[in-house]
Amino acid sequence: MSEPRVAIITGAASGIGRALAVHYAGQGVRSIIGTFASDPHDPEETLKLVRNAGGDAVIHEVDVRSAASVDSFAQRAVDEYGRLDYAIANAGILRNSSLTEMTDARWTDMLDVDLTGVLRTLRAGAERMTAGGAMVAVSSIAGAVYGWEGHTHYAAAKAGVLGLIRSIAVELGPQGIRANAVIPGLIETPQSLDPVNSLGPDGLVRAGTDIPFGRVGTPAEVASVIAFLTSADAGYVTGQSLVVDGGLTVKMRA
Numbered sequence: 001m002s003e004p005r006v007a008i009i010t011g012a013a014s015g016i017g018r019a020l021a022v023h024y025a026g027q028g029v030r031s032i033i034g035t036f037a038s039d040p041h042d043p044e045e046t047l048k049l050v051r052n053a054g055g056d057a058v059i060h061e062v063d064v065r066s067a068a069s070v071d072s073f074a075q076r077a078v079d080e081y082g083r084l085d086y087a088i089a090n091a092g093i094l095r096n097s098s099l100t101e102m103t104d105a106r107w108t109d110m111l112d113v114d115l116t117g118v119l120r121t122l123r124a125g126a127e128r129m130t131a132g133g134a135m136v137a138v139s140s141i142a143g144a145v146y147g148w149e150g151h152t153h154y155a156a157a158k159a160g161v162l163g164l165i166r167s168i169a170v171e172l173g174p175q176g177i178r179a180n181a182v183i184p185g186l187i188e189t190p191q192s193l194d195p196v197n198s199l200g201p202d203g204l205v206r207a208g209t210d211i212p213f214g215r216v217g218t219p220a221e222v223a224s225v226i227a228f229l230t231s232a233d234a235g236y237v238t239g240q241s242l243v244v245d246g247g248l249t250v251k252m253r254a
């Protein structure tokens with residue numbers, strides 16, 4: 001029997017990252033649960049869900065704004081389990097700021113997490129992976145398809161992720177390492193439930209009525225797609241970006 005696979009997941013104390021750790025647990029993939037110090041969500045809850053699903057994981061604090069922090073996070077996989085197979089750049093922030101209020105500091109802070117943080121995570125993963133390794137970065141329909149007022153920095157970062165993924169795929173393909181992105185639509189998580197920077201609870205319900213599926217998505221519905229993209233079932237897929245949105249972005253509005 002082959003050794004269990006090992007994944008690093010940034011931002012796994014909540015939302016899509018937590019759902020992915022739980023999904024992986026069901027598949028026998030071990031996770032390093034990335035938790036961010038100032039996040040109010042409890043990574044122990046992710047760990048509990050992983051164990052309930054019969055899986056194995058460890059919690060490790062990581063700040064994707066620091067290369068040293070991300071490197072030690074990725075190294076934890078090697079130290080704890082002796083290998084790293086999957087790197088998931090999931091951590092992200094969302095802030096609301098109009099263009100005229102978009103200071104350089106706001107712009108830079110956003111890109112540091114949502115774009116450079118992805119680079120740091122995938123780079124640290126690449127340094128520790130061998131053939132058969134796979135990476136997934138989490139983009140957004142706001143970076144791939146839609147414009148969103150008040151979110152130019154977020155949109156630019158999430159669009160940047162897609163260019164980054166294509167080039168990483170080409171660069172690491174010869175080593176047998178794959179890189180893909182998911183592009184979530186509206187998914188009910190702490191990020192989207194924030195009424196200041198995103199739609200909030202009421203906004204999500206309203207938005208759901210305009211989605212062909214009649215509702216917003218769940219974190220698990222994105223997690224399973226990420227897991228597919230890292231799995232051997234997607235073994236010849238690299239450099240791609242997959243929209244997970246219940247039909248939101250393909251719906252024609254008359």
Ligand code: NAD
Nearest residue numbers: 011014015016036039063064091092140184186187189191
């Ligand atoms: P979430 O807020 O639950 O998850 C984001 C995670 O990122 C949190 O756990 C947070 O602690 C972590 N994080 C923030 N700053 C960090 C830092 N500096 N270092 C390390 N971790 C940090 O929300 P989510 O929706 O699950 O977000 C996951 C990803 O999905 C994000 O990249 C987000 O932009 C993206 N996304 C979400 C939606 C949606 O509708 N929820 C849509 C498109 C894309």
